[in-house]
Amino acid sequence: MSQAPMITPLIEKMARRDVITPIEREALANLLGATRRVAAGKALVEPGDRPNFSTFVVSGFCARFTLTPTGGRQLTQINIGGDFVDLHSLLMRQMDHGVVALADCVVAPAAHEDLRRLTQQHPHLTRLLWLETVVDAAIHRQWLVALGQQNAASRLAHLICELYLRLEAAGIASDLRFSLPMTQVDLGDVLGLTQVHVNRVLMDLRRQGLLDWKAGHVTVNDWEALARLGQFDPAYLRLQNDPV
Amino acid sequence: MSQAPMITPLIEKMARRDVITPIEREALANLLGATRRVAAGKALVEPGDRPNFSTFVVSGFCARFTLTPTGGRQLTQINIGGDFVDLHSLLMRQMDHGVVALADCVVAPAAHEDLRRLTQQHPHLTRLLWLETVVDAAIHRQWLVALGQQNAASRLAHLICELYLRLEAAGIASDLRFSLPMTQVDLGDVLGLTQVHVNRVLMDLRRQGLLDWKAGHVTVNDWEALARLGQFDPAYLRLQNDPV
């Protein structure tokens, strides 16, 4: 029996948006090189690297981060199985940030050379990959709104809602439960809060019965209330079918 | 004598990054439809629109914004002459936000149909347009770092540095001076601050002699100090030559 292709979660995500032909599936599957394991806490990419490949996450959790001169750390993106963490490095070689594994990850490289060839031979697939980076940007904008306009509880609620829907779309979560291998410090670095305040807000959401969070495992008890608190509208994740 | 093509600022920006052939210049120039004037304060795009074209800014200032249910407004991007405001709408039709003119603008449409054809016929140009959206995302990430980790003065300083370099790259500013047709309320909506606090911080920067700001005209008096305060590193703007 044949091995399940590593690219499957990406194809599934794309197939929600548009029709992917067998030839395109084949082209995507041929893109990935040998997988590599990265332990939690290890860097996948260092700031300043100039990789000649983009890194695809087969499974696990990782995050892009920027360190500030004052010792702060901001996570600017969270990637899960089925995501490219730095597809944009095809076009913007010099990495302006690093990528760290939040949990043990399996990743695979896609050579820039091959991706460039794909832009010559598969315009439709190119647009779908372009869309991946466009959705990343839409998520960035949503986080900007959160950081600029929402308070701590609202931001945390929004993040939980987003992560759940993305994990569900990748087939990694269901029934309003998912495993989230992030510490409260990590969360603070996403939300622009201190670990202490993340803890306080989290305790509050628990007390209100909106969610449980034990041993890295989240259960949403009241999706409606959580989405309302986080002012969450999933349109920006672009999970509907709409051919490109 | 022939009219200066409206697309020029975009070609100049691209030519800083890579070689653009005459055929590619032609293809880009043929992309734009009839120009349209938009008065300051008017919407270019309404949230929820599903345009079948992307809007190119020939001249002027405009901004993407998101309104929150609680009455807040977050500007998530500022666009100047030579920028597409919603190139991504080629791939993500449903606009998750609006675009407003901050000053009088001249804009021109690029039909999605023509852009899609361009992805079939000009892979290299496609990658350069893709790069435009990738740089937008890099700017978003930088703003995330600012909102999450920097204080008000630092954020404002960072924004001024970024805007100056982008305007300079587009040939719209030089000698550390530029016109910035934004109110203090607009600035607050970018920086996640109230107008009152923007004013306080601005007065402070003036008192320190870092910049002047009169009647919508900014003069940076001490670039070094401003960049240091804003922890500004221009790498993310990707203004260097590096073929894609």
Next chain:
DNA sequence: TCTGGCCGATAACCTAGATCAACGCGGACC
């Protein structure tokens, strides 16, 4: 010529979240 509205400037006061500090628990390592 008056009037109303927008915009910048300032002052008094208030709160969300930061900072600092302490403690408990569980797992890794000697």
Next chain:
DNA sequence: GGTCCGCGTTGATCTAGGTTATCGGCCAGA
């Protein structure tokens, strides 16, 4: 079996920035 150390939890206190309000200048429109 003891000792770290990372992680979560909680309390006391502090502060950056929000809120509310007022005022003056400017300009557009009646």
